[in-house]
Amino acid sequence: DAGVIQSPRHEVTEMGQEVTLRCKPISGHNSLFWYRQTMMRGLELLIYFNNNVPIDDSGMPEDRFSAKMPNASFSTLKIQPSEPRDSAVYFCASSSGLAGVYEQFFGPGTRLTVL
Amino acid sequence: KNQVEQSPQSLIILEGKNCTLQCNYTVSPFSNLRWYKQDTGRGPVSLTIMTFSENTKSNGRYTATLDADTKQSSLHITASQLSDSASYICVVSEEQAGTALIFGKGTTLSVSS
Numbered sequence: 001d002a003g004v005i006q007s008p009r010h011e012v013t014e015m016g017q018e019v020t021l022r023c024k025p026i027s028g029h030n031s032l033f034w035y036r037q038t039m040m041r042g043l044e045l046l047i048y049f050n051n052n053v054p055i056d057d058s059g060m061p062e063d064r065f066s067a068k069m070p071n072a073s074f075s076t077l078k079i080q081p082s083e084p085r086d087s088a089v090y091f092c093a094s095s096s097g098l099a100g101v102y103e104q105f106f107g108p109g110t111r112l113t114v115l
Numbered sequence: 116k117n118q119v120e121q122s123p124q125s126l127i128i129l130e131g132k133n134c135t136l137q138c139n140y141t142v143s144p145f146s147n148l149r150w151y152k153q154d155t156g157r158g159p160v161s162l163t164i165m166t167f168s169e170n171t172k173s174n175g176r177y178t179a180t181l182d183a184d185t186k187q188s189s190l191h192i193t194a195s196q197l198s199d200s201a202s203y204i205c206v207v208s209e210e211q212a213g214t215a216l217i218f219g220k221g222t223t224l225s226v227s228s
Contacts, residue, residue: 004158042220043159043204091158101146101208106158 002026004107006092012113018080021110024073025094033104034067034077035091043091049075050098082114117142119207119219127225132195136222138188138205146208150179150190153202153221162190162203195226 005024013019025032034046047057049069057067064083069075079086089109095102119140128134140148147166151159163172163179165188171180176193192199205219 043218045216045218093158103149103161103164106160108156109158 004092004094004105006090006107006110008110009108010111010113012115013082014115015083016081017114018078019082019086019112019114021077021090021092021112023075023077023092023107025075025092026105027073029094029096029105030072031095031097031102032069032075033093033095034075035093035106037089037091037109046077046090079112082112084114087112087114117207117209117217119205119217121203121205121219121222123222124220125223125225127227128195130195130197130226130228134192134195134224136190136192136203136205136224138190138219140186140188140205140207140217142186142207142209142217144209145183145186148179148181148188148208149206150177150188151204151206153204155201159204192224195224197226197228200224200226 004026007022030051032049035043036046037043044059046059047067048055052069065079067077089111091106091109093104093106095104122137145167147164149164150162152162153159162174162177165172165181167183178191181188202221202223204221207217
């Protein structure tokens with residue numbers, strides 16, 4: 001099993017540009033999570049999908065952030081327009097069930113730098 | 116407010132020594148508590164998951180304990196190795212249904228030779 005796959009691994013962009021992060025969950029998992037990690041705030045849940053449907057997006061910072069899951073094997077997190085304060089490591093994770101019960105498997109992360 | 120507090124923030128120990136990391140939480144109702152290990156530049160990896168009825172759980176040289184009455188957990192690392200150098204994150208689940216995972220900010224452990 002290849003685990004959770006994220007791309008790109010590193011992204012450097014200028015303020016105002018659109019950024020799209022991609023995630024392929026583990027095959028057979030029906031829950032997918034997007035997290036953001038910074039030194040100041042640690043890991044924060046942004047959004048959670050179950051069976052491709054957004055269940056909890058209360059962690060999405062603002063309207064500049066959007067996430068989609070068009071099918072069970074692919075999800076995107078888009079930031080438009082990007083700002084320097086969006087610089088962080090973004091993780092995607094997947095699990096075989098509910099977030100509070102089942103183990104989550106994390107991808108390697110995408111390190112985003114907004115200049 | 117549901118919170119997870121970890122201590123110490125950072126720790127340096129010599130290879131071969133034991134150490135204990137602490138996690139205090141105020142999450143209620145409580146479902147389970149997890150410890151993750153995060154190596155530099157990588158995603159977190161689960162070490163243990165404990166429900167409120169479990170007092171201890173081991174994973175190799177890692178042993179987690181849980182006291183649901185005092186809302187405290189600890190992660191004990193035995194005979195530390197250089198590869199144990201990482202950030203250790205405590206995560207508490209608020210309820211079984213839903214997404215209420217409360218993350219601590221982690222303890223950074225450095226093991227030196």
